[in-house]
Amino acid sequence: MGHANPRLVYDGIKDPIDALLTGDAAKTQLSVWREGPEWKVSFTVTDSGDTSGEETHVGVDVGHNYILAATPDDGSAQSFLVSGNEYTFVRRYYRSLRDSLQEAGALRARNHVGNKEYRRIQDANHTLSNRVVEYASQFTNPVIKLEDLEGIRDGSEWHGVHS
Incomplete structure (x- = not known):
């Protein structure tokens, strides 16, 4: 057969x-x-991919002022920085909207707003991850290295905010 x-x-x-x-x-x-x-x-x-040649390690750091910073370990290229302003705006806007709806007793509308916020942040994260991969692809045999993200929410100004 x-x-x-x-x-x-x-x-x-x-x-x-x-x-x-x-x-x-x-x-x-x-x-x-x-x-x-x-x-x-x-x-x-x-x-196993193309293993010929040296790997280029691209370090990625997540922060508050810059939601993301990426740079090759050898410093051979300009860093890739992404402002966190869009995330901050989205979080503040939807938090204010949720609070207003909560006070008005419109729970169904409040939950719907939370879902919209989640989708906007998910879309922004997806776009951002694609941009990091695109940035890293300019290097020979790129290896993306992320910082240890354990406990990252503890230092966030949005700690305790749930959508």
Whole structure:
């Protein structure tokens, strides 16, 4: 019995699948399920990647004035700094709005506002993570190193604020 070839492979995952099929990568997890008449598969590919050359370590620090600062360890490029003003504005705006709605007794509207705030912050975080990856991709064999984030909420001015 021969191996079935995938009938539809999205462009974004073609390279990892080719690496898996040629033996250059390993499959670490596999899920198969059926949706109507179609069979679908999901799997994790572990790829050793391009190991030729030196790695460039890019340190990423999370802060208050700059929500994010990234720079290569060797100082070979200008730092990537992102102001935290947008996050501060969103948090203050929605906190004020929630407080007003709470005083008015509009609990359903208050909860809806909390959900909007969560989605805006999630979107900003997603955009920010993509920008960090884009910044790091300018270096040879980049390795992104994050600071230890344990206890990060304890030092935040927003400690105790829940959406």
